[in-house]
Amino acid sequence: MSPAAAERIYRLLLRAYPPAFRAEYGREMVLVFRDQCRDGDVRTLGFWVRVFWDVVRSAPAQRAEATRTVEVIMKLIAILTVLLGAFGILGAMNEWGAASQHAGTYVLAIVLGVAASLLLLGAGVGILLQKRQAARLALALSLVCFVAARLVFPWMSIFLQLIGFGLPVGLLIALYWPRKSSTLGAASIVLVGLAVPPLCRAQALPLGRWTGSAGPMDRPAAHPITFDVTAVGDSLQIMLHPDRGDDYRLDAIRLRGDSLRFTLLLARPLPPGDIPGGAHGVRCTLLRHGDGSYTGLCTGPDGMRSDLRMVPPGSTQAGDTVRDLPLTAAQRQSFVGTYSVTLPMGGQDVLRIFEENGLLKAHSSHENKTGRLLYQGDGAFRPEGSNFIITFVFDAGRATGFTGRREDGVVKGARMP
Amino acid sequence: MKGVAARSEGTVRLGPGTLYGSLKRLLEAGLVEEARERADPERGDERRRYYRLTPLGLSVVRAEARRLDALVRAARRKKLIGVRPA
Numbered sequence: 001m002s003p004a005a006a007e008r009i010y011r012l013l014l015r016a017y018p019p020a021f022r023a024e025y026g027r028e029m030v031l032v033f034r035d036q037c038r039d040g041d042v043r044t045l046g047f048w049v050r051v052f053w054d055v056v057r058s059a060p061a062q063r064a065e066a067t068r069t070v071e072v073i074m075k076l077i078a079i080l081t082v083l084l085g086a087f088g089i090l091g092a093m094n095e096w097g098a099a100s101q102h103a104g105t106y107v108l109a110i111v112l113g114v115a116a117s118l119l120l121l122g123a124g125v126g127i128l129l130q131k132r133q134a135a136r137l138a139l140a141l142s143l144v145c146f147v148a149a150r151l152v153f154p155w156m157s158i159f160l161q162l163i164g165f166g167l168p169v170g171l172l173i174a175l176y177w178p179r180k181s182s183t184l185g186a187a188s189i190v191l192v193g194l195a196v197p198p199l200c201r202a203q204a205l206p207l208g209r210w211t212g213s214a215g216p217m218d219r220p221a222a223h224p225i226t227f228d229v230t231a232v233g234d235s236l237q238i239m240l241h242p243d244r245g246d247d248y249r250l251d252a253i254r255l256r257g258d259s260l261r262f263t264l265l266l267a268r269p270l271p272p273g274d275i276p277g278g279a280h281g282v283r284c285t286l287l288r289h290g291d292g293s294y295t296g297l298c299t300g301p302d303g304m305r306s307d308l309r310m311v312p313p314g315s316t317q318a319g320d321t322v323r324d325l326p327l328t329a330a331q332r333q334s335f336v337g338t339y340s341v342t343l344p345m346g347g348q349d350v351l352r353i354f355e356e357n358g359l360l361k362a363h364s365s366h367e368n369k370t371g372r373l374l375y376q377g378d379g380a381f382r383p384e385g386s387n388f389i390i391t392f393v394f395d396a397g398r399a400t401g402f403t404g405r406r407e408d409g410v411v412k413g414a415r416m417p
Numbered sequence: 418m419k420g421v422a423a424r425s426e427g428t429v430r431l432g433p434g435t436l437y438g439s440l441k442r443l444l445e446a447g448l449v450e451e452a453r454e455r456a457d458p459e460r461g462d463e464r465r466r467y468y469r470l471t472p473l474g475l476s477v478v479r480a481e482a483r484r485l486d487a488l489v490r491a492a493r494r495k496k497l498i499g500v501r502p503a
Contacts, residue, residue: 017434021437021438021441024441025437025440025441028433028437028465028466029433029434029437031465032418032433032436033433035418036418036433039419050430050432051432053432054431054432054433054434054435055432055434057432057434057435058432058434058435058437058438059434061438062434062438062441
């Protein structure tokens with residue numbers, strides 16, 4: 001037997017070792033075997049007994065080790081990836097119902113999120129089916145989609161960002177460098193963990209001029225206000241400018257997930273001994289909505305409570321301040337009546353609009369709740385305490401029906417005979 | 418492999434599978450590392466990789482040598498080795 005033929009046999013024997021081991025050491029093992037062929041006699045039985053004995057002794061151990069560690073871990077992570085991808089798609093579909101009324105960027109972020117989740121799911125399936133090259137491509141594309149989604153939708157939660165960035169990066173490292181996957185994978189997750197929180201602090205609130213409104217809960221009208229959000233180093237500075245009176249600085253800002261907390265402090269320095277009034281010392285807790293706006297309650301040191309709303313710059317609702325325009329008695333009467341209402345998801349309600357002490361009010365039989373209707377002009381009303389508007393249609397000077405867009409869908413009302 | 422066979426007086430014969438399996442474990446344990454430069458650039462194949470002991474590997478091998486040395490000295494004290502049979 002020639003040394004070349006012996007080498008061919010040895011190359012076949014190498015298949016007994018796991019692929020990752022062959023990729024790492026196969027070439028050198030063939031070189032060492034070549035040396036053995038040169039130093040020994042490939043035609044003797046003793047030579048081949050030693051070769052086979054070496055393979056039989058070492059290959060099963062390598063197979064067992066590879067199966068025990070990398071393969072099992074990769075399969076578990078692949079299953080987790082498939083589940084996370086599926087949950088991502090379901091979550092995005094759930095958001096889709098509310099997305100249609102929001103800015104185009106939000107819709108785009110959801111589309112990108114669905115694409116990233118689909119690709120993540122595909123990558124998980126690819127790993128399970130041993131289609132590693134396809135899995136790598138899917139992971140890289142998923143990362144690109146997720147980065148794009150994060151850029152157009154900076155309010156993404158930290159957990160989602162850790163999954164969206166960390167999982168594809170960790171899996172790509174594990175697929176390219178299986179031998180160093182544990183070390184590098186862990187390092188990438190630590191790096192992402194260190195990088196994401198400062199990124200979120202700086203960008204979770206879009207910088208620029210925010211609009212909004214504030215008003216005591218016991219007063220009918222809210223005042224329009226503006227906020228200037230700027231970044232100082234890696235922290236946020238927010239100034240509140242009311243339509244009249246003193247400016248305020250937002251102090252002790254805490255932005256955790258969807259909740260924003262702060263305390264209002266007078267922006268101007270107080271002379272010694274002066275007792276600050278107004279909203280100084282008021283503590284606010286707001287919650288973020290799907291469109292990026294925040295609404296919530298503020299409570300003063302004296303217990304007085306007020307509503308507060310913040311609308312990010314560039315939002316479709318920017319400048320959408322709550323108004324309470326006056327209506328004549330004749331105008332009010334044109335809306336009074338009972339309306340049959342079709343709610344989102346097919347629910348039914350009966351809304352009775354009536355006049356009380358010169359104010360227009362509505363009673364919902366579905367919610368058994370009565371509230372004021374704040375006139376916004378052009379036949380549009382905002383139910384008090386809500387963040388949506390209903391717009392009436394008229395026939396011969398009398399309202400015959402209305403349409404409204406809530407976060408959960410469209411509301412339609414028709415005057416009952 | 419030849420060195421191992423020579424030092425063990427032919428009692429230990431390493432094949433490529435055993436050798437690289439051991440190297441893999443030593444690398445993962447951080448006891449050896451890949452050397453960028455070759456020990457003797459004039460000799461050897463460029464395609465080959467070279468490995469050397471890490472400081473940790475050196476400590477471990479010294480500790481193991483001390484342990485074996487103590488064992489051998491104990492065996493000598495007990496006259497289990499180093500005594501010509503009568």
